[in-house]
Amino acid sequence: MSIEQPVVFVIDDDASAREGLEDLLQSVGLSVMSFGSAQEFFESQRPDAPGCIVLDVRLPGTSGLEFQNVLIEADIGLPVIFITGHGDIPMSVMAMKSGAIDFLTKPIRESSLLDAVNAGIQRDRARRQEVKLASELQQRYQLLTPREREVFTLIVSGRPNKQIATEIELDESTVKVHRSKIIKKMMATSIVDLARMADRLGVHAAISARSKPKD
Amino acid sequence: MHWSRKIDVFAMVLKWRSQRWFSAAVFVLGVIALVVLAYAFLLLRTNFATAGFSLLIVVVLISTLGSYVNSVLLAVVAMACLAYFFAQPIFSLRVEQEQDIAALSAFLITSIIITGLAAKVRRKSEEELRDTRAQLTRFARVAILGELTASIAHEINQPLAGVVSSGDACRRWLANQPPNIERANQSLERIIRDADRASGIIERVRDLVKNTSNQKGAVSVGEAVREVILLTRGEAELNRIRVDTKIADDLPLVWADRIQLQQVCLNLIINAIESVKDLSSGPRRLLVEVEKDQPDGVLLTFSDTGAGIDPEKAKYIFDALYTTKPEGMGLGLAISRSIVEAHGGRLWASLNVPRGTKFQFTIPQYHEKTA
Numbered sequence: 001m002s003i004e005q006p007v008v009f010v011i012d013d014d015a016s017a018r019e020g021l022e023d024l025l026q027s028v029g030l031s032v033m034s035f036g037s038a039q040e041f042f043e044s045q046r047p048d049a050p051g052c053i054v055l056d057v058r059l060p061g062t063s064g065l066e067f068q069n070v071l072i073e074a075d076i077g078l079p080v081i082f083i084t085g086h087g088d089i090p091m092s093v094m095a096m097k098s099g100a101i102d103f104l105t106k107p108i109r110e111s112s113l114l115d116a117v118n119a120g121i122q123r124d125r126a127r128r129q130e131v132k133l134a135s136e137l138q139q140r141y142q143l144l145t146p147r148e149r150e151v152f153t154l155i156v157s158g159r160p161n162k163q164i165a166t167e168i169e170l171d172e173s174t175v176k177v178h179r180s181k182i183i184k185k186m187m188a189t190s191i192v193d194l195a196r197m198a199d200r201l202g203v204h205a206a207i208s209a210r211s212k213p214k215d
Numbered sequence: 216m217h218w219s220r221k222i223d224v225f226a227m228v229l230k231w232r233s234q235r236w237f238s239a240a241v242f243v244l245g246v247i248a249l250v251v252l253a254y255a256f257l258l259l260r261t262n263f264a265t266a267g268f269s270l271l272i273v274v275v276l277i278s279t280l281g282s283y284v285n286s287v288l289l290a291v292v293a294m295a296c297l298a299y300f301f302a303q304p305i306f307s308l309r310v311e312q313e314q315d316i317a318a319l320s321a322f323l324i325t326s327i328i329i330t331g332l333a334a335k336v337r338r339k340s341e342e343e344l345r346d347t348r349a350q351l352t353r354f355a356r357v358a359i360l361g362e363l364t365a366s367i368a369h370e371i372n373q374p375l376a377g378v379v380s381s382g383d384a385c386r387r388w389l390a391n392q393p394p395n396i397e398r399a400n401q402s403l404e405r406i407i408r409d410a411d412r413a414s415g416i417i418e419r420v421r422d423l424v425k426n427t428s429n430q431k432g433a434v435s436v437g438e439a440v441r442e443v444i445l446l447t448r449g450e451a452e453l454n455r456i457r458v459d460t461k462i463a464d465d466l467p468l469v470w471a472d473r474i475q476l477q478q479v480c481l482n483l484i485i486n487a488i489e490s491v492k493d494l495s496s497g498p499r500r501l502l503v504e505v506e507k508d509q510p511d512g513v514l515l516t517f518s519d520t521g522a523g524i525d526p527e528k529a530k531y532i533f534d535a536l537y538t539t540k541p542e543g544m545g546l547g548l549a550i551s552r553s554i555v556e557a558h559g560g561r562l563w564a565s566l567n568v569p570r571g572t573k574f575q576f577t578i579p580q581y582h583e584k585t586a
Contacts, residue, residue: 014373016409020380023402027387058452085369085376086453106376110383 006121007051009078010034011041011067014056017085017106021054021113028114038067042074050128052079052101052120054113057091065091068098077127079120083108137197143185149203151178155191156198238282245277245289253296263301267318270296274322278329281337286330290322352554355546356478357424359485366449371416374409381405419446422474423481433468433581434476436513440505443480447488451501454492458484461504469513470581471558479551479562483517483574486547490521490572497570511580512560520571524564532564551576 008025010032012018018034025032031049035041041053053071057064064082071078082095082103092103101123102116144152147168154164161179165172188194249270256266270293278286294315299306302315360367385402388395419442444460451458469476480503487501500520508514524532533552548562555562555576562576 014377016374016377016405016412017380018377019405020377020384020409023384023398023405024380024387027384027391027398027402085372085449086365106372107379108376110380113380 004049005031006124007031007033007047007049008117008121009041009046009051009053011036011038011053012056012083013037014085017056017083021083021108024110024113025054025117030117038070042070050121050124052081052117052124054081054083054117057082057084057095058086065094065098068095068100077124077131079123079127081113081116081120134200137186137201140186141197141201141203144182148178148182148185151175152182152186152194152198153203155179155182156195156203238285241277241280241282242285242288245273245285246292248273249289249293249296253300257300263297263314266301267297267321271322271325274326275329278326279333281330281333283327283330286326287323290319290326293322294319348553351546352475352478352550353424353426355550356474356481359478359481359547360420360423362485363446363450363481365453366447366451367416367420369449369452370446371413374412374416377409378406378413381409416446423477425474430474431470431472434471434473435466436469436471436476436515436578437462437466437505439473439477440480440503440515443477443484444503447481447484450485450488454488454499456488456491456499456501458501458503461502461506463506466505466507466513467511468581469558469578471578472554475554476558476578479554479576480515480517482547482551486574487517487519487521487572490523491519492521494521508577513578513580514575515578516573516575518567518571518573520567523566523570523572529564533562 008030010018010021010025011034012021013036015036018036022032022034033044033046035044038055055064055067064080064084068080071080079099079101080095081101082092083106084091084103085106095103101120102112104112104116141149150168151164154167159167161172161175164170165175168175182188183194186194186197188197252269252273253266256269274286274289274293277289297318298315302312381402385399385406388399388402440462441460444458448458484501484503491499491501498520502516502518504514504516504518506514506516533548552562555578559579560577562574565573565575567573
């Protein structure tokens with residue numbers, strides 16, 4: 001897969017601090033978008049690329065922690081690195097608890113900032129990868145016919161073809177055809193792979209009424 | 216009586232003394248006292264010397280008020296009384312005996328010397344009063360700055376954060392192969408700009424601490440207020456208070472001591488922050504408005520959404536040493552009011568709608584002739 005150019009979003013109401021950060025991040029080859037307020041950030045057109053947010057906790061209007069909540073509500077998964085001009089410990093504890101990458105005090109050490117930003121970008125890449133994979137799987141799963149989905153569920157629950165055939169009253173050979181179609185459509189390499197996909201999709205074998213042995 | 220009010224009464228008397236009607240009244244009273252006393256001594260049939268010394272006492276007392284004109288005139292009047300009532304021929308103003316000449320000289324010399332000494336003492340006490348007031352004002356200013364330490368540190372820290380990041384960036388632009396000179400230059404320019412900004416803040420703080428008194432000049436109120444808001448911004452931020460400013464564009468210059476003007480603003484802003492700070496609910500806001508006052512001058516308004524003032528206590532808030540804050544000294548508003556009044560303005564408080572307090576003061580406009 002192609003590695004997209006990551007973007008760092010700097011949000012700080014103080015022009016000196018903001019421009020300094022922007023410059024530093026650009027000097028290591030990162031793309032930077034900077035904003036003077038949280039509102040500007042939310043109103044902006046952001047590129048669909050991995051990245052992270054570097055945010056001053058004390059923004060006029062909203063506090064950094066409120067901002068984090070809005071991010072979650074708006075379903076923006078970008079990781080956040082908090083920065084502060086006041087060495088304020090209770091705030092940093094709260095920020096870290098709510099999942100911040102790091103909490104840095106101004107003036108910021110170059111190495112800690114770059115480490116945090118890299119960690120943030122990596123985390124976002126992994127998250128985006130995860131999201132992408134999940135949506136691809138979902139698409140593939142949508143291609144299955146209702147009958148195939150039924151068979152799929154039973155296969156990943158570990159039932160042999162014969163049992164599946166009995167349970168849903170089909171020929172064993174038909175089940176085999178379904179099975180190979182499912183593996184092809186889901187682009188699975190093995191039954192184990194298929195089981196992993198089922199996990200991701202949240203597909204679990206329901207203990208259906210039909211699983212009861214027939215007379 | 217409260218010590219601060221004593222100072223005020225003293226100052227009031229000083230003010231009266233410089234007025235013409237006060238001197239005239241003293242003169243008239245002096246003449247009446249001398250004539251009545253001389254006539255009484257005549258009825259008592261005392262001799263020339265006793266009467267002379269008694270009249271001298273009156274002349275000395277009046278001389279202590281420090282007006283040369285009054286002293287000389289009353290010495291002459293005393294001499295005239297003596298000549299009229301006691302020296303032969305009685306009931307005539309003729310001055311021919313040597314004792315009359317000696318008495319006149321004694322009256323004149325004593326009154327002039329006493330007047331001189333009294334004026335010297337008074338000048339000194341006036342100077343001391345002025346110094347004490349200036350020191351008290353400065354002391355209060357330094358005390359407020361003490362409360363703002365965290366805020367000021369934050370305000371200096373911001374540009375320093377910029378300097379550090381830009382410095383790091385500059386080093387990286389130069390380390391690039393080939394070095395990116397253009398970007399490195401841009402970083403350097405920002406470093407200089409941010410360092411200037413930091414030193415500007417330090418300079419403003421130093422001005423506020425400096426031991427200057429009464430250096431009046433033409434002041435742009437808008438700019439002075441903006442500087443104060445900058446110094447208190449961190450404090451407001453720390454307490455999650457939103458500060459809005461509305462500064463009119465067409466403000467006239469005012470004739471004021473810039474530092475003292477800023478002191479009043481600092482005081483009112485800090486008071487507002489303190490009253491909003493501990494609110495558990497509701498809006499946390501401070502609005503600073505600077506507008507033209509009719510017919511001339513500038514009106515400054517500081518409205519907060521804080522707890523407001525208890526109407527029962529409203530009449531005490533401008534008294535020295537009255538405070539509602541556990542660590543307050545109760546000097547802020549008293550000094551603010553005396554500063555504003557010394558500038559010919561007015562400072563008052565009212566309720567803010569829907570909640571909180573509104574402090575307002577006016578400063579008269581600068582006219583060419585005021586200078």
